Amino acid sequence: MAKLDFSPIADTTRRAEIVALLRRAILTGQLEPGQKLNELRISEQMRVSRAPLREAMRELVQEGILTSIPYAGTFVIEVTAKDIIDAYSLNQVLDEFAIERTWPLRDQRFFDELDRRHEAVKQATRAKDTTRQIETALQLHGLIYEWADNSVLLETWQRLTSRLQMYFALHQRARNEPVPAEDVHETYVALLKGKDMRAAQRHAREHIDLDFEELLAYARSLEKRI
Amino acid sequence: MAKLDFSPIADTTRRAEIVALLRRAILTGQLEPGQKLNELRISEQMRVSRAPLREAMRELVQEGILTSIPYAGTFVIEVTAKDIIDAYSLNQVLDEFAIERTWPLRDQRFFDELDRRHEAVKQATRAKDTTRQIETALQLHGLIYEWADNSVLLETWQRLTSRLQMYFALHQRARNEPVPAEDVHETYVALLKGKDMRAAQRHAREHIDLDFEELLAYARSLEKRI
DNA sequence: ACTTGTTAGATTGTCGACAATCTGATTGTC
DNA sequence: GACAATCAGATTGTCGACAATCTAACAAGT
Known part of the structure; x- marks a missing residue:
């Protein structure tokens, strides 16, 4: 048996890709602090339904770079x-x-x-x-x-x-x-x-x-x- | 103007309540380490659809007490x-x-x-x-x-x-x-x-x-x- | 006996539509 | 004119159904 170590295969869910895309957009400053993330608009741009997008956004909220207010929206965190x-x-x-x-x-x-x-x-x-x-x-x-x-x-x-x-x-x-x-x-x-x-x-x-x-x-x- | 400090009103989304319920179940050990969380079963028990449940689970994954494997399931973390x-x-x-x-x-x-x-x-x-x-x-x-x-x-x-x-x-x-x-x-x-x-x-x-x-x-x- | 293909069932991932809620403009009243 | 009530539009939250994927059992070939 060969002792080859395989690395885990890439995440293949839309959610994971959306997380990566959004994170990159935020960390490079393409999405500015305080800016609101409109779910419908983003999901249309990404050609994805709102479900995986929303799940991705929940992850980034927990990660601390987005903040969410119920029924108001999800925003890029402000920097003080x-x-x-x-x-x-x-x-x-x-x-x-x-x-x-x-x-x-x-x-x-x-x-x-x-x-x-x-x-x-x-x-x-x-x-x-x-x-x-x-x-x-x-x-x-x-x-x-x-x-x-x-x-x-x-x-x-x-x-x-x-x-x-x-x-x-x-x-x-x-x-x-x-x-x-x-x-x-x-x-x-x-x-x-x-x-x-x-x-x-x-x-x-x-x-x-x-x-x-x-x-x-x-x-x-x-x-x-x- | 009275200097009364009001505390933020309670979160009124199902998602937030689900997060609280699940977190409590995990932290008190009602859900054991390694155990799989079946979405359909839990959503039926809570009388809630899978959408808010899944969003809640994403939060707890980021919080570090659940772990998720695409297309396999979401599990309570193992403790080593x-x-x-x-x-x-x-x-x-x-x-x-x-x-x-x-x-x-x-x-x-x-x-x-x-x-x-x-x-x-x-x-x-x-x-x-x-x-x-x-x-x-x-x-x-x-x-x-x-x-x-x-x-x-x-x-x-x-x-x-x-x-x-x-x-x-x-x-x-x-x-x-x-x-x-x-x-x-x-x-x-x-x-x-x-x-x-x-x-x-x-x-x-x-x-x-x-x-x-x-x-x-x-x-x-x-x-x-x- | 051991591997390889196939298939059915269950479960997760995704979608489109509907309900609940907010915002801000408009109207009506004083 | 100032203020409250109402309403329309937009946006978020939730739902039920469908698609993609995995698992495990079974069949077939060697």
Whole structure:
């Protein structure tokens, strides 16, 4: 018997595809915060009935990027400065925990995957594909969560990621400057390969703080516009 | 204008009621882990069509207490020893964070609410209502999360709570011993009222460890039975 | 005996139509 | 003109029926 591992086959329900489509539209900012999702219109555009669409929307509500008011509608969540602060402060705590758990489990496969994802970020940066840059950066960041061998932690991170990605996308969309060309993840990757866990944890915290300042400033500007 | 705060009116959709019913059935162990939820049967029992039932089930899947396999069915999640370990280790980290954030925000209203919830636990204990005891104990524990003024943290805790409650319920159901009569939360409440934050954090960690040992032993026994 | 094809039954996924509810415009009243 | 009552249109919530898919039992071939 050959020892070939087959991966699970793709979800073949319309619902799953709708979830993916909607999530992408929200996280890239094509659907703006506060915007209402008209079921009839969307179902017609997707050539799908409202049943699977509604089920998909329930999933995204639980995922935290949509919000639903009975008989009124389902909306993309609004982004407040406080939301961003809250998400980031929790993210710091989780990062520390994830690094602690991943640390003893690092092996060659981990380092290889780390390099692979790092490379993906650099490529997206060179291509000036901001959406993909955000996506790959979060995937790079997510490796410590995938490696930490804690399914509940991973789920929590993935929920948080949805929001972070949305915040970043909004931020990128708002400022029309080009994306920073230098590689801010170089140190992060080096530290994860090194021997000083505390240093890695500290850097994760500081590095996040850096991006955070800029993002927060944007969030504040949003607040004032209302 | 009177400064009366009205609480949001109750959800009036069937879906919301179904979610509440199903969640309760799962968390109290009436629906056992691994059990399949037959849509037609349940919808007939509830005198409801399958549409709102299915939407409710999608929510609970995202909430993490159901799992769905396309064209096969939706099942109550299985509980493994590792799941419990994972949930608890994350809970420890979150507890520390929640206490840290809540600490400077404690006021008279906090202390009053703390006492109120503590009293509810004691009452459920006296009445030997194990289900309610678990529920109230988790509510007591959840106060630091509600008070921490971090919506993302609160959501995360609520998701985690669902599972913890399910684990505890399973545990309680398995052992037929009476529930401990002495009050294990006395010290916890006292420390939250005190001046030493570190001590409170330490106790939260240790206290949880205590219950955890017992719960874990049960989880291991589950593993072996398979 | 073991695999492979076939088929019937049950269950999930999807659809189109109807009922309940909300919104905002209109009318009528003071 | 301001305000309440009413109504029409649009949108969400729910239903019952049909289509797609899975499972398990059985038959047939090797």
